[in-house]
Structures are given as structure tokens and as C-alpha cells.
Amino acid sequence: MSGATTVHMYGNLKLAFDEGVALVTLNRPKALNALTRGLVMELNEVLDEIQERPSVRAVVLTGAGNKAFAAGADIGEMAELSPAAATRFAEYGQRVFARLESFHVPVIAAVNGFALGGGCELAMACDIILASETAVFGQPEVRLGVIPGFGGTQRLTRLVGRQRAREITYTGRRVKAAEAERIGLAARVVEGDVVDAAKELAGKIAANGPRAVSLAKRAINTGAETDLTSAMALEAQLFGLCFSTRDQKEGMAAFLEKRPAKFEGK
Ligand code: CAA
16 A cells, blocks of 8 residues: 555644545554543544545544553543543543444554553444554552543443453453454454554555445444344345445446446445
């Protein structure tokens, strides 16, 4: 893939577009990309900007610097919150992370160091986590006298099961890359540059039928939150919906004509 072509700087984030892939970089490296309310608000704005570009087929999310993806919600900003303000902070973060989780294109987290607390929660809201060999995950909130507030008690449990989620959350211990892969928290550990690997993966996704990828995401995410019978019914509905798209006509025609498909995302 060629170098990024367009770069937009936000106060705490960087957004670059490279062909069909949007690269979002959390950009507070001196604070290990800790998540302030302002950063989370900008993440929401970045999603608006990406949504306005129909050519984007996948998103890669990473952290600036070589130490952290994100070391959690910003502790300095949280320290003096009232109970009501803390609830609002958690609800806001949860809303933006939920938007990321159901975003119309897949989001790949390229975890290049610490992904702790809110950083781990952010990665878990993404579709696929790729971990560098130096990646370190964890939900250390209890060490600060609080619990995870951006979805960690729920998404970690769904990813790794209740037993492991309890052990990780109650101790607040660190989970290194190899363990994260073994327990299903990360899809895989990558040797070398994890952002390059994420871009390569995003490029492979971008080459497929965009409507189909989007509908597969919806089937997996919605199905995971419902019973098997309802999830199967949804899958059949969405499978049928594919047959109303030009991408399905093109994908199958291209196969039968022994040529590469040219998908339009329609
Ligand atoms: N919030 C604010 N600042 C943070 C931060 C955070 N979560 N994590 C790191 N920083 C800052 C440090 O204060 C430090 O700033 P200064 O240079 O100005 O002192 C800078 O980033 C570098 O950090 P360290 O000097 O601590 O670096 P280290 O290599 O010694 O340690 C670390 C790295 C183990 C990640 C350590 O920084 C750490 O433990 N961070 C906090 C992790 C954490 O507890 N996260 C959970 C937050 S709570 C949460 O996220 C709630 C929720 O679910 C919504």
C-alpha cells in the first residue's frame, strides 16, 4: 500500500486516508495517549469525518509513540469527578465506543504497547485486535479504587469468558501479547510493525464486497448478543439482503467470468 495521502490533525488525534483505509492515531504520546473527555469527543468527530467518505472500506486505530496504544482514561482529569459526573463520563465513553463497535466498516486496533483500562476497552470495541510483541493489556482500574467504565466489565467477559475476566479484572494484572492471543483477547500477535500489519489486513478487507463485509459485521455483532435461533434468522435475512446489492451481482459474475471483481459498495 502507498503512503498516507491526506492527513487531518485534531487536537488529540491524527486522521489519515490511504486509498480505502482510514488511519486514526491517538496523539498524546507524552501522556501515553490517555483518554481525556476531549480526546473521546474528537474520536466521535473523526468517525463523522470518516463516515462522509464512502471510499473508506476499513479503519485502523493505533496510538502515537512506541510505548502505548492508550494507558487508560486520563487519571488527572478523573481524580476530582463527582459520582454524577463520573457516571456521565462513563456513559459518554460507552456511547462513542458503541458507535465504533457498530461502525459501518471494520475497525482494526493496532495495539503497539500499553492498552490499559480505557485503552483496553477501546481496543475491545474494535472488530479485530492485532498486538505487537510489546503489547500489554489489562484492566487495572481496581488498583485506583474504581472499576472499568468504558465497557470493560462486559466486553472482556464476552471475549475471554467470565473466569478469565474476573481473574484479570479483580487483580488488575497485566496481560502480555502472547497470553492475549491465547485467550482470544487479541486476534494475533504480529512480529514487526503492527500498524503495517493492520494496514495490510485492512487492505485485504477493503478488496472484498463492502456491503457484504458490513452485513457480516452486523450479523456477527448482533448475533453475539442474542440467542442462536434469532441470530440464525437474522443471518438468513442479511444473506437475502446481499442479493439486492450490485456487489453480489458483480462478485458472482466476476467469479463465473474468471476475472477480478470490481466492487462499488452498492
Ligand atoms: N492518565 C493520565 N496520565 C497518564 C496515564 C493515565 N491513564 N497513564 C500514563 N500517564 C502519564 C504519566 O502520568 C506520565 O506523565 P508525566 O511524564 O507527566 O509524569 C506519562 O504518562 C508517562 O507515564 P509513566 O511515567 O507512568 O510511564 P511508565 O513507563 O513508568 O508506566 C504505565 C507506564 C504502566 C502505563 C503507567 O503509566 C500506568 O500505570 N498508567 C496508568 C494505567 C491505568 O491505571 N489505567 C487505567 C485508568 S482508569 C480507566 O481507564 C477508567 C475507565 O475504564 C474509563
